[in-house]
C-alpha cells in the first residue's frame with residue numbers, strides 16, 4: 052500500500068531563498084516593466100496606455116504585430132508538419148537507431164543559434180553551397196539569392212525549433228499503446244487509416260504542447276530574423292532589439308515587451324491546463 | 334554459537350523493551366488505531382497479525398518514530414521516547430522492500446549505522462564481517478545492491494539493521510516480497526538468527542502461518558484494535574472471538590445452548606441446528622444451564638463416523654486431497670454454512686453419504702461474541 | 705522480413721532528408737572554419753588553420769569566451785544552490801501552495817529572454833549594478849533556476865522515501881541523511897539540470913545583450929557585433945570551438961557520472 056504521507060527531510064523554509072531571489076530579480080523587474088510602459092512625459096498625452104494604443108493603431112506597428120503573429124503561426128505549422136513524422140518514426144520504426152536519432156535531434160542544442168544561422172547563410176547565399184551544387188548539376192544557369200529572404204527566416208526558425216516539436220510529440224506517442232494500433236489494423240484498417248483514426252487523435256496532447264512551445268519560442272526569437280531576414284521580416288522581438296540599440300525609446304520597448312509577455316503567459320497557462328488534464332504534475 | 338545479550342542496555346533498565354500505553358492515531362479524521370496497550374517481553378518475537386489495512390504498519394511506524402501518536406506514550410527499554418526522532422530511539426528496522434541504499438555497496442550499507450555513530454574503522458570492518466557471517470553472506474562486502482537476489486537483499490537489510498545492536502528489531506512484512514519456497518526457508522533462518530541473538534523483535538505480517546511458525550507471541554489486530562495476545566497455540570486453539578478463530582484458520586461455528594455440567598470445567602451443550610446432537614465443551618468460567626453460547630471447532634478436531642445418536646448429522650459434499658490431509662466439505666441440516674473436517678487418512682465414505690460428526694471435549698471453544 | 709509498404713518506405717526516405725536538414729548547416733560551418741579564403745565561397749580554394757589562429761589572436765573572442773564560460777559555470781552553480789533545497793522541499797510537499805510555487809520556479813523558462821533582459825537592465829541599473837558581471841550573473845541565474853528545479857523535482861520524486869526513513873532509524877540525523885543519502889541520490893538530477901543551464905547560458909544572447917560593455921561581453925554578443933561588420937570564416941571557427949566545448953562538457957559528464965544515470969536513478 053502506498054503511504055499518503057512520505058518522509059519529509061526538507062523543511063518548507065528551504066524554499067525561502069529561491070523564492071526571495073525570484074521575487075527580487077524576476078517578479079519585481081517584470082512588474083516594474085509594466086509601470087515603465089506608461090509615458091513619462093505627460094505632454095505626450097494619451098494616458099497610461101499611450102504606447103499600447105500606438106502599437107495597435109499605428110499602421111506600421113500594427114503591421115509588425117500582424118507579421119509577428121503570421122511568422123509564429125507559419126513556423127508552428129511547418130514545425131508540426133516536419134516534426135510529426137519524425138516523432139512517429141522514432142516511436143514505431145527506429146528501434147535500435149532511436150538513440151542515434153535522439154542524438155541528431157538533440158545535438159543542435161549543443162551548438163549556438165548564431166552557428167546554425169551562420170550555417171544557413173553559408174548554404175543559402177548567392178555564392179553559397181546550394182547555388183554551387185545546383186550550378187554544378189546544371190539545374191540552374193544563374194545563381195540566385197536565397198538568404199535575406201523571408202524563406203530563409205522560415206527555414207532558420209524551423210531548423211532551430213523543430214527539435215522541441217519532435218520531443219513534445221515523441222513524449223506523448225511513447226505512451227500510446229501499440230496494441231491499440233495493432234488491434235485497429237487487425238480489424239481491417241490500413242496503416243494510413245489506422246494512423247488517421249487512432250494514432251493522430253491520441254497524440255493531440257503532444258501536438259498541442261509542441262505547438263504552444265514553438266509558438267511562444269518563435270515570438271521570442273529575433274536572431275534568425277536579424278541574420279537571415281535582410282530586413283524583410285520585422286517582428287516584435289526584433290523591434291525591441293532595434294528600439295534598444297537605436298532609438299532607445301524605453302517606454303515603447305517596455306510596452307512591446309509586455310505584449311510579448313502576455314502571449315507567453317497565455318501559452319504557459321494553456322500548457323499548464325493541458326498538463327493538468329493529463330494528470331501531470333509540473 | 335555465542336549468545337549475545339541484546340544491546341542498548343535494556344537489561345539494566347526496568348520496564349519492557351517496548352511498551353505502548355493508550356497509543357492512538359488518526360489520519361484525516363479517520364481513527365486508524367484505537368487506544369492501544371501492548372508490552373513486549375525481553376528477547377521475544379511478537380507477531381502483529383491482521384488483515385491488510387488494520388493498522389499494523391502504523392503501529393510499527395509509531396514505535397519507530399515516523400509518526401507521532403495522537404494520545405498515549407511509547408517507551409523503549411523503559412525510556413519514554415514519544416517525542417524523540419527515529420535516530421535517537423536505538424531501534425533496528427527491516428522494510429518490506431528492503432530499502433537498501435542503491436548508491437552504496439553491501440559493506441557500506443551494513444556499515445551505515447556504525448558510520449553515523451562514528452565507529453572506528455577497524456571496529457566497523459569487524460562488525461560488518463560479523464554481521465555478514467550472521468546472515469551467511471561472508472565476503473559480499475564489495476557487491477553492488479542490484480547484483481543481489483531478493484533473498485540476499487533481504488538478508489543484507491537484516492544485517493544492516495542488526496549491525497548497531499539495536500534494543501528492538503522492527504520487521505514490516507520482511508518476507509512479503511519473496512516467493513513461497515524462499516519465504517519458508519527465510520522464516521526459519523530469520524527465526525534462528527533472532528533466537529541466537531536473543532533480540533526482542535516485532536514482526537508485522539498478514540500471513541497467519543508466518544505469524545504462528547515464527548513468533549513467541551501473536552497479537553491479532555483488526556480495525557485498529559488488538560483483539561487477542563497470546564502464544565501461537567493459545568490463540569489458535571483458544572480464540573476469544575469469532576474473528577480471531579476465523580482469521581487464524583478455518584473454524585466451524587455453531588450456536589448452542591448449555592444443557593448441564595459434565596465434569597470439572599466441562600459442560601454439555603446441544604446445537605441449535607440439531608438439538609439431538611450433543612457435545613462437550615471445556616470452559617474455565619462457570620456456565621449456567623440454558624445459557625446460549627457460540628462454539629468454534631477446528632476442522633482437524635472434528636471426526637467423521639457413522640451417523641449414530643448424539644453426533645451431528647451431515648452429508649459429504651466434496652473431498653479434496655491437500656497434500657498432508659484430506660479436507661471434507663459437508664452440509665449439516667439446520668446449519669446454513671458448510672462444515673469442514675480434516676482427516677489424516679481417507680475415510681471410507683462416498684460422496685453424498687450421510688455421516689456423523691463429533692469432537693473430543695477439548696476440541697470446542699466457547700467464543701465471547703455471539704454467532 | 706517482409707518488404708515495407710510504400711508509406712513506410714516514404715517515411716524512411718523522409719527521415720534521411722530530415723537528418724540531412726538538421727545536420728547540414730552545422731557540418732557546413734565546421735567545414736567552412738577550415739577555409740583558406742578570406743571570403744565564404746564554394747568550392748573552397750583550400751584548407752588551413754588560419755581562422756583558428758585568427759580567433760586566438762583576436763582578443764575580444766578569447767576574453768568573451770572566458771567570460772561566457774565563467775558566467776555559465778557561476779550561474780549554474782548559484783542556480784543549483786538556490787534550487788536544490790527548494791526542489792527537495794516541494795517534491796514531497798502536499799501543501800496547497802506547493803504547486804503554485806513550483807510553477808513560479810519554472811516560470812522563467814517561459815518568459816522571452818529579451819523581455820527579461822530588458823526588464824532586468826533597468827531594474828539593476830536602478831540598484832546601480834548596471835553593466836557588470838554581477839548583473840549578468842543575476843540574470844543568468846534566474847534563467848538557470850527552472851532547469852535545475854525541473855530535473856531535481858523529477859529525480860527526487862523517483863527516490864522512495866523509505867530510504868531516508870531507513871537512514872533515520874539507523875541513527876542518521878537530518879544533516880547526515882541529506883549528506884549521505886538524499887544528495888547522492890539526487891546528484892544525477894542536479895548535474896543534468898546544471899548542465900542544461902550551462903548550455904543555455906552559453907547561447908543566451910538575448911539575456912546577455914543588454915549588459916554588454918567592453919569588460920563584460922559574452923561570446924554571442926561579440927560574435928553578433930563581429931558579424932555586423934565582417935562576414936568571414938572566423939565566426940565558423942569560434943562557433944566550432946564553442947560546440948566542441950559543449951560536446952566536451954557532455955562527454956566529461958558522461959565519463960564522470962554516466963549519461964544513463966542522468967535519466968535513471
Ligand SMILES: Nc1ncnc2c1ncn2[C@@H]1O[C@H](COP(=O)(O)OP(=O)(O)O)[C@@H](O)[C@H]1O
Pocket residue numbers: 052054055056360361365383384385386387388389390391392
Ligand atoms: N499517512 C497516512 N495518511 C492517511 N491514511 C493512512 C496513512 N497511513 C496509513 N493510513 C491508513 O491507515 C490504515 C492502516 O494502515 P496500515 O497501518 O498501513 O495498515 P496495515 O499495515 O495493517 O496494512 C489504512 O486504512 C491506511 O489507508
Ligand SMILES: [Mg+2]
Pocket residue numbers: 386389390391
Ligand atoms: Mg502494512
